[in-house]
Amino acid sequence: MTNPKRAPKSKPSSGAGSTAKSRPQLPKSPTGIQGLDEITGGGLPKGRPTLVCGSAGCGKTLLAMEFLVRGATEYNEPGVFMAFEETAQDLTQNVASLGFDLKDLVARKKLVLDYVYIERSEIEASGEYDLEGLFIRLGAAIDSIGAKRVVLDTIETLFSGLPNPAILRAELRRLFHWLKDKGVTAIITGESGEKALTRQGLEEYVSDCVIVLGHRVTEQVSSRRLRVVKYRGSYHGTNEYPFLIDADGISVLPVTSLALQHIVSSDRVPTGIPRLDAMLGGKGCYRGSTVLVSGTAGTGKSSFAAHFAEAACRRGERVLYFSFEESPSQILRNMHSIGIDLQSWISKGLLQIYASSPSSAGLEEHLAMKHKLIDAFKPQVVILDPMNSFVIADNQIAVKAMLMRLVDFLKARQITGLFTSLTQSEGSPEQTNVAMSSLIDTWLMLSTIEIGGERNRTLCILKSRGMAHSNQIREFLFTDRGVELRDVYVGPEGVLTGSARLTKEAENEAAQLIRNQEIELRRVELERKRTTLEAQIAMLHAEFAVQEVASMKIIGQETAEKAQLAQGRVDMGLSRNADAKPDKSNPKKLKPVKPKSGNSKSSAK
Amino acid sequence: MKTKPAQSAQPKAQIKSRTASRKAASSHYILKLYVAGQSPRSVNAIANIKIICEEHLQGQYELEVIDLYQQPQLAQGEQIIAVPTLIRKLPPPLHRIIGDLSDTERVLVGLDIQRRA
Numbered sequence: 001m002t003n004p005k006r007a008p009k010s011k012p013s014s015g016a017g018s019t020a021k022s023r024p025q026l027p028k029s030p031t032g033i034q035g036l037d038e039i040t041g042g043g044l045p046k047g048r049p050t051l052v053c054g055s056a057g058c059g060k061t062l063l064a065m066e067f068l069v070r071g072a073t074e075y076n077e078p079g080v081f082m083a084f085e086e087t088a089q090d091l092t093q094n095v096a097s098l099g100f101d102l103k104d105l106v107a108r109k110k111l112v113l114d115y116v117y118i119e120r121s122e123i124e125a126s127g128e129y130d131l132e133g134l135f136i137r138l139g140a141a142i143d144s145i146g147a148k149r150v151v152l153d154t155i156e157t158l159f160s161g162l163p164n165p166a167i168l169r170a171e172l173r174r175l176f177h178w179l180k181d182k183g184v185t186a187i188i189t190g191e192s193g194e195k196a197l198t199r200q201g202l203e204e205y206v207s208d209c210v211i212v213l214g215h216r217v218t219e220q221v222s223s224r225r226l227r228v229v230k231y232r233g234s235y236h237g238t239n240e241y242p243f244l245i246d247a248d249g250i251s252v253l254p255v256t257s258l259a260l261q262h263i264v265s266s267d268r269v270p271t272g273i274p275r276l277d278a279m280l281g282g283k284g285c286y287r288g289s290t291v292l293v294s295g296t297a298g299t300g301k302s303s304f305a306a307h308f309a310e311a312a313c314r315r316g317e318r319v320l321y322f323s324f325e326e327s328p329s330q331i332l333r334n335m336h337s338i339g340i341d342l343q344s345w346i347s348k349g350l351l352q353i354y355a356s357s358p359s360s361a362g363l364e365e366h367l368a369m370k371h372k373l374i375d376a377f378k379p380q381v382v383i384l385d386p387m388n389s390f391v392i393a394d395n396q397i398a399v400k401a402m403l404m405r406l407v408d409f410l411k412a413r414q415i416t417g418l419f420t421s422l423t424q425s426e427g428s429p430e431q432t433n434v435a436m437s438s439l440i441d442t443w444l445m446l447s448t449i450e451i452g453g454e455r456n457r458t459l460c461i462l463k464s465r466g467m468a469h470s471n472q473i474r475e476f477l478f479t480d481r482g483v484e485l486r487d488v489y490v491g492p493e494g495v496l497t498g499s500a501r502l503t504k505e506a507e508n509e510a511a512q513l514i515r516n517q518e519i520e521l522r523r524v525e526l527e528r529k530r531t532t533l534e535a536q537i538a539m540l541h542a543e544f545a546v547q548e549v550a551s552m553k554i555i556g557q558e559t560a561e562k563a564q565l566a567q568g569r570v571d572m573g574l575s576r577n578a579d580a581k582p583d584k585s586n587p588k589k590l591k592p593v594k595p596k597s598g599n600s601k602s603s604a605k
Numbered sequence: 606m607k608t609k610p611a612q613s614a615q616p617k618a619q620i621k622s623r624t625a626s627r628k629a630a631s632s633h634y635i636l637k638l639y640v641a642g643q644s645p646r647s648v649n650a651i652a653n654i655k656i657i658c659e660e661h662l663q664g665q666y667e668l669e670v671i672d673l674y675q676q677p678q679l680a681q682g683e684q685i686i687a688v689p690t691l692i693r694k695l696p697p698p699l700h701r702i703i704g705d706l707s708d709t710e711r712v713l714v715g716l717d718i719q720r721r722a
Contacts, residue, residue, distance in 0.1 A: 117684045122700060124715030127649070127707035132641040133673060133685035140677035162687060162703070 026233040029077070029149070029185040032070025033063065035252030039228055039237035044209055049176050049186040051206040053198045054213030059224060059245050060189040061086070062095070063213065064151040066249045067187055069100045071149045072110035077185075079149035080112045080141045084157035088113035098249045112141045118161030125163040131171040135178060142184060150179060150186040156200050165200075176205045197229070208232045213243075216362075223362030226252050242364025244372070251368060262411040264288060269381075269416050272311030273304070275485035276444075276459070279474070281467035285442045287380075288414040289465070290407050294421040295446030299457055300476070301420035302326070303483055304444065305383045306335040306342060308418050313345035317380035320373060321353040324389040328353040339480045352377055358389045363402045366390070370406060374415070382410055387419040400439075407439045441465045449497050456497035459485065475501065634658075634666035634716070635695040641688045642674045646705045650689035653706035661718050693717075 030043035037043050044050045044067070052060050061083075068079035083091055091113060092102040105111035114137065142150065155175075158168055179186045188206050190198030192214075197203045203210055210230040215222050226243045228236040243252040268283035271291075277284040285291050293304045309319045323331055331353060332343050345351035354373060361369065374382060384406075390399045403419075410417045419440075437443070443462040448455040460473045475486045475497045489496040489504045496504050638654055640647035651670055658666050673680050673688065683692065687703040693716055702715040 114681055116686060118686065122698075124700065124702045124711055125704050126702050126709075126711040126715065127653075127704035128646060129687040129689065129704040130641075130644075130646060131686060132644070132688040133639065133680050133690060134687075136641065136673045136677045136688075137680035137685065140680065158686070 028234070029071070030075060031067045032074045033066055033250050033252060035241070035243070036226070036250070039226075039241060039252060040209075040231060041235055044185055044187070045232070045234070046185050047180065047183045048208040049179050049188055049206045050209040050211065051188050051190060051198070051203055052211045052213065053190040053192050053202070055192050055215065058213040058215055059243070059250065060213055061091075061153050062098075062245060063211075063250055064153050064187040064189055065091070065095050065100065066098075068111060068149055068151055069095070069102075069105065072105050077148035078110045078112075078145040079151065080114065080138065080145075080147045080184075081151045081153065082114045082116060082138060082141070083153050084116045084118065085154055087115045091115075098247065100249075109145045112145055112147065114138075114141055116157075118157060120161050123162065128167065129162075129164075130167065131158075131175065134171075135175065139182075142182060148184055150182075150184045151189070152186065153189045154191060155188055156190050156198065156202065159200050169200075172202070173205050203230075223364045225364075242362070242368055244365060244368040246372070248372075251372060262288070262408075263414070265414055270311055271304075272307035272309075272314075273483050273485065275474075276483075279461055279470035279472070279485075280442065280464055281469055283467075285416070285464065286466060287416055288411055289416060289441035290410065290439060291416070291418045291442045291444065292421060292440040293418065293444045293446060294423050296423055296448065299446035299448055300478065300483065301422070301446060302331070302385055303335070303338055303340075303478065304446070305385050305418055305420055306331070306338075306340045307482055309351060309381065309383055310340050310342065310345065312381040312416075313342075313348075313350040317350070318377060319345070319351045319381045319383065320377050320379040321351060321383045321385065322370065323353060323355040323385050324358045325386065327355050331355075338478050338482050340482055352379075363390060363398055367402050367406060371409060374409070374413070379415060381416045381418065384417070384419045386422050388421045404439055437463075451497065452500055454498045456501075458497060632665065632696050634662050634693065636666055636668045636716075637683075637692045637694060638668065638670045639673055639679070639683065639685050639688060639690045639692070640670060642672060644688075647672075647689055649705040649707060650691070653709070653712070654691060657706065657709055657712055661713060662716075691715075 025042075027046040028040070028042035028044065029046040030037050031040075052063055054060050065081065068081055071077040071079050081091070086094070088102075095102060102111060102113060106113060116134075116137075138150065141147065155172065158172075159165055162168060176186075176188075188202060190200070190202045192212070193199035193201070197210065197212060207230070209228070209232065212227045212229050214225045214227075216225055224243050224245065225240045227240045228238065241252050243250055265287040267287040268285065269287050270277050270284035271280070291308075293301045295301050305321070309321055312319045321331070326334070332346075335342050342351060342353075346353065352373075356366075356369070358366070370382075387403060388399070390402070407417060440463070442464040445460050445462045447458055447460075449458050450456075456475055457477070458473050458475050461469045461471075472488055474488060477484050477486060486501065489501050636654070636658070638650060640650060654668065658668055671679060673685065679685070683690075689703070689705060691702040691706060691712070693700040693702075700715055700717065702712055706712050
């Protein structure tokens with residue numbers, strides 16, 4: 001039930017949907033120009049004329065020429081270039097620098113160059129005329145090579161060369177119909193006018209597809225722009241896209257396609273600083289993630305970047321290093337001083353340093369340049385040092401947009417990006433970069449702590465998406481072997497760094513020593529006590545022995561005395577004729593006598 | 606088509622040129638008219654140029670009418686855009702007159718036969 005309901009609903013918007021594949025689409029003629037085919041969803045409308053307009057020097061002729069050359073070389077569609085402004089020879093020379101060999105194409109019957117010469121002073125008009133000559137001429141050229149593509153550059157020249165604009169208009173309208181009938185894909189170029197897109201209002205006639213080229217100068221930097229104003233029967237990107245003309249022709253950047261559908265990797269990339277890896281969940285950052293190293297001046301951002309680069313090279317990965325403040329040789333020298341030898345990786349072809357001044361081109365051009373270099377070198381790691389040198393005056397939003405697109409581009413290719421960012425020393429370091437924060441996966445913040453008359457460098461991980469990471473602020477040092485993280489000492493005032501840390505370390509050592517000594521002292525004392533005690537015990541023993549002997553002697557004497565006394569009493573009884581009775585009781589009575597004797601003994605004592 | 610008017614014009618030119626040689630010996634006119642088939646403008650132009658030539662250049666001109674449909678490659682070689690186009694090859698400098706040549710005054714100015722008013 002829902003399906004039939006949905007289908008008609010989605011139809012009007014079918015142009016913008018990604019499901020357009022399944023629906024019949026306007027046939028398109030790929031331009032072969034990098035990026036333009038993506039914006040237009042496959043190229044220019046096949047068999048229809050397209051108007052390319054723009055001011056002088058914005059690249060109309062070049063775009064048209066590249067369309068023909070790519071068509072001839074890549075899509076096997078021969079083309080006719082009808083030039084109204086430049087001679088065939090000039091054209092050939094002008095595009096030779098882009099690697100287009102027009103002579104060869106002409107010789108191979110892939111291209112016809114026809115220069116239309118119009119000199120107003122030589123022409124007199126008498127009565128009505130038409131442009132049948134142009135039609136015949138173009139028709140002959142098309143038929144001679146079976147052309148599928150036609151360029152008319154710039155047909156508006158006719159208005160200055162021929163009288164009676166009314167006739168021209170009618171004839172041009174006829175020409176565009178005729179081109180459609182011929183089934184050729186045509187580009188008609190036009191100079192931009194003041195009120196309309198073109199001076200002569202060509203957009204009235206060529207209404208299938210209109211592309212506007214232009215320049216924009218911001219902060220004294222000019223960048224080229226391209227915009228698809230109109231595309232009948234097809235969806236198209238509506239934004240203004242930056243484009244570049246360089247040694248390989250035109251490249252347009254359809255980079256605002258923030259689909260956020262990158263495939264992510266759970267692969268980890270070590271940072272090149274082992275103890276930092278330990279802080280980042282033990283393994284470093286994710287492949288394809290974006291790492292930001294921010295910090296104030298002189299905190300060692302570039303050194304971290306160099307470490308990262310070196311570690312990647314060591315793994316056999318390619319690294320593209322964009323430097324916007326230092327020249328390559330300066331980077332090499334500086335990094336050599338902390339024991340990072342980047343030169344050897346450059347020699348091995350794993351590292352490329354590309355230095356350019358931020359003001360050398362517009363933001364978009366920089367971005368385009370980066371895209372090109374990245375596509376050419378295919379690195380696994382890209383370093384931008386520093387990224388915020390692009391920020392001039394109030395263009396922060398533009399810079400963010402550019403970086404966002406760059407990040408998007410890198411992520412789509414699973415390239416790990418490391419950006420450094422200089423933050424201002426005043427204010428909160430997180431604040432100045434807040435605009436960037438959302439783009440960043442792992443953010444290392446470097447800062448200096450000023451205590452006790454010195455500045456010491458510290459590092460902390462502000463955030464790191466998708467991993468358990470350390471929350472400690474760590475001090476690091478530059479050594480001959482690069483950046484080294486130190487142990488943490490936390491004192492009452494916070495983390496101890498520099499001399500304070502060294503003092504603390506010394507203090508700790510001293511305290512340890514004292515403690516050891518105390519323990520030793522106690523042990524000795526204990527030993528002494530034991531010895532004393534044992535000596536006392538021995539003395540008591542000896543004393544006791546003496547007393548015992550004396551006591552035994554007395555006891556012996558008294559026993560003897562008692563026995564004598566008892567004997568005496570028995571003898572006395574015998575002498576007094578005592579009977580048996582007292583005899584019997586006598587032994588009983590004798591017993592109490594004994595204690596008596598004992599008593600006497602003790603009394604004797 | 607191309608040769609017919611030329612042939613008809615040429616004998617006249619040859620005959621008249623002798624008689625009129627004293628008048629314009631130095632200015633012998635070679636004219637080429639490029640047309641496109643039998644379009645009304647083309648037919649008009651052919652008729653008009655013949656009249657003008659007979660009236661003003663009697664005996665001192667050669668006229669060739671060329672149909673671009675028959676020889677399309679000439680359009681590029683002769684830098685033809687508009688049709689009809691009349692080209693004065695000789696005497697130099699080269700002049701082009703476009704249109705159906707209905708404005709005789711302008712044709713004469715264009716051919717340098719008559720000074721601009």
